[in-house]
Amino acid sequence: MKIAILPGDGIGPEIMNQAVKVMNALGEKFETETVPVGGAAYAEQGHPLPESTLKVAKEADAILFGAVGDFKYDTLERSLRPEQAILGLRKHLGLFANFRPAILYPELAGASSLKPEIVSGLDIMIVRELTGDIYFGQPRGMREAPDGPFKGSREGFDTMRYSEPEIRRIAHVAFQAAQKRSKRLTSVDKANVLETFQFWRDVVTDVHKEYKDVKLDHMYVDNAAMQLVRAPKEFDVVVTGNMFGDILSDAAAMLTGSIGMLPSASLDANNKGLYEPSHGSAPDIAGKDIANPLAQILSLAMMLRYSLGKTEQADRIEAAVKSVLKQGLRTVDIFEVGTTKVSTTQMGDAVVKAL
Amino acid sequence: MKIAILPGDGIGPEIMNQAVKVMNALGEKFETETVPVGGAAYAEQGHPLPESTLKVAKEADAILFGAVGDFKYDTLERSLRPEQAILGLRKHLGLFANFRPAILYPELAGASSLKPEIVSGLDIMIVRELTGDIYFGQPRGMREAPDGPFKGSREGFDTMRYSEPEIRRIAHVAFQAAQKRSKRLTSVDKANVLETFQFWRDVVTDVHKEYKDVKLDHMYVDNAAMQLVRAPKEFDVVVTGNMFGDILSDAAAMLTGSIGMLPSASLDANNKGLYEPSHGSAPDIAGKDIANPLAQILSLAMMLRYSLGKTEQADRIEAAVKSVLKQGLRTVDIFEVGTTKVSTTQMGDAVVKAL
Ligand SMILES: CC(C)[C@H](C(=O)O)[C@@H](O)C(=O)O
Numbered sequence A, B: 001m002k003i004a005i006l007p008g009d010g011i012g013p014e015i016m017n018q019a020v021k022v023m024n025a026l027g028e029k030f031e032t033e034t035v036p037v038g039g040a041a042y043a044e045q046g047h048p049l050p051e052s053t054l055k056v057a058k059e060a061d062a063i064l065f066g067a068v069g070d071f072k073y074d075t076l077e078r079s080l081r082p083e084q085a086i087l088g089l090r091k092h093l094g095l096f097a098n099f100r101p102a103i104l105y106p107e108l109a110g111a112s113s114l115k116p117e118i119v120s121g122l123d124i125m126i127v128r129e130l131t132g133d134i135y136f137g138q139p140r141g142m143r144e145a146p147d148g149p150f151k152g153s154r155e156g157f158d159t160m161r162y163s164e165p166e167i168r169r170i171a172h173v174a175f176q177a178a179q180k181r182s183k184r185l186t187s188v189d190k191a192n193v194l195e196t197f198q199f200w201r202d203v204v205t206d207v208h209k210e211y212k213d214v215k216l217d218h219m220y221v222d223n224a225a226m227q228l229v230r231a232p233k234e235f236d237v238v239v240t241g242n243m244f245g246d247i248l249s250d251a252a253a254m255l256t257g258s259i260g261m262l263p264s265a266s267l268d269a270n271n272k273g274l275y276e277p278s279h280g281s282a283p284d285i286a287g288k289d290i291a292n293p294l295a296q297i298l299s300l301a302m303m304l305r306y307s308l309g310k311t312e313q314a315d316r317i318e319a320a321v322k323s324v325l326k327q328g329l330r331t332v333d334i335f336e337v338g339t340t341k342v343s344t345t346q347m348g349d350a351v352v353k354a355l
């Protein structure tokens, strides 16, 4: 098993250290290779996703990714900014299926900005399509408006597009995820306005014929944003496009109030995947040994489960995380009066001990 | 003053009746003309926005709009569905500036799904661009994918585009709104991914030079969705494009838990406007005399203020609404133990009495 380790920027390296520590404590041999990505790669090699990094990622069985981005790269031209690395990895590796769980651990119910009765026990799985939509659609750029009321003015433009095979494969992935959970799937679109998402709705409806045991609902994205705020527990598995998924999965994660706890997986057609925390690189707290490493550690667990077929090891890690929460150990982001504040390193050590 | 009244579908007519009652009680003469729109217009005349309705709307000084949409029209082809009426009115009348306040009335703090300390006193103004973006961008449709990995497959596509004058005018409107409030403006974009919104950010930054008294922040849309959930009171005026505004304004409205209270205004370059509740047509409760008419009544107040220059009358209506809330009168959507449940009609009557 070859695992590529891409720590990245900001708090990436320090939370990755904890995940690697946990991996090493599992008592199995993993071949790992650590390579720079994002701002760190730009600083070293002039590009956020150097060929050498991409090669290591391509050849690995799975990728454990930290986070990318830092204020200091904000003024670079777009193609050199750290975020381009994650977009490039998704596209080059065909990681079209993004799983973003929003789970509220009972011990952390108080961290949410929502009332406890609205969120306690929350457990949503957002399946976001990750290699299509307006993120990658060509043509895009700057031009003189070719028509319309502002013909001749400078304009920016992008193309939203989804082809039938792209919608079909993410729909299959989502229906199968729903089959393993409560057999309910909500497909989120904007079919009342967008041609792309009218087509999305038609294709998802067609794929549904193969999953008659799953109850499928369609919901407009604006309504989905409302229902996430009003009654998030009414959702179970949600499938949507790249752009809407970006917005809704972050909103769903924030409902828990503990985004420092949430891992994610981005898979290709063969379940090879990239695993990363749902939170970002938080450059403002980098290097202080205060970041929460649990999302990174839980990303490792997801990797063992989805890409490496090591369910038992994944279970062990997840149980260890639950156990440190039960012990009352908290990094500052999830700290509450009556619990014990620990550092990044201490949290990593505690998980190792609980294994 | 000529006012076009477009009650529409679902609960539209019954809440409009209350608003008209309030208008008549102001003791001023308004010339009104009531015309069908949405499903009601389709049923009568075969089109959701008949020429005759559009003509009345165009010739009026302001438009009071109820709501459109009903399950029974869901199977019509898209161009005949009720929503097309509102999209058509926006486009034909050039209503590019949509004001959507999210205000939490102190009496209704309990209705929110968020903790009281997170939302009490919430007062956000979302300024959404309403005639551009991917809502109207051409080309759009269905085709064989002309390129890319799925070349030759059937695909749906849409075009996102914003020209400089479109961004400039909505930015001016938003900066001016911020000047009248706390002098803080958050511009929401996705400049890290979309060419359209990199340009948006550049133009908004340029317009900012004319409003040096306003503090401008830029925020990515996924982060904005998170911050709305985490700490909504950190926002004051928010400006964004049509698609992101659709999603964020609904999320913001739902934070209050009382979307039945929220009006909206959609203005053209001369402050002529269309005024409508932020909620929809709620066909499931139509005709039962239980819908909350206050968003419609507050939309009338907005109309008096923004388009007709009748600030004093607007103030009177808003004060009357506050007074009925203080009296403990509640329609079912905002009812809590200890308050008095009233019907749509009774609520309208109470506002008239409180005037
Ligand atoms: C960094 C950015 C390009 C990225 C996205 O928009 O997909 C991020 O927000 C995410 O959700 O992983």
Ligand SMILES: CC(C)[C@H](C(=O)O)[C@@H](O)C(=O)O
Residues within 6 Å of the ligand: A192, A193, A222, B083, B086, B087, B246
């Ligand atoms: C009905 C629909 C087309 C409309 C929109 O998407 O703009 C609605 O959601 C709104 O926000 O007014």
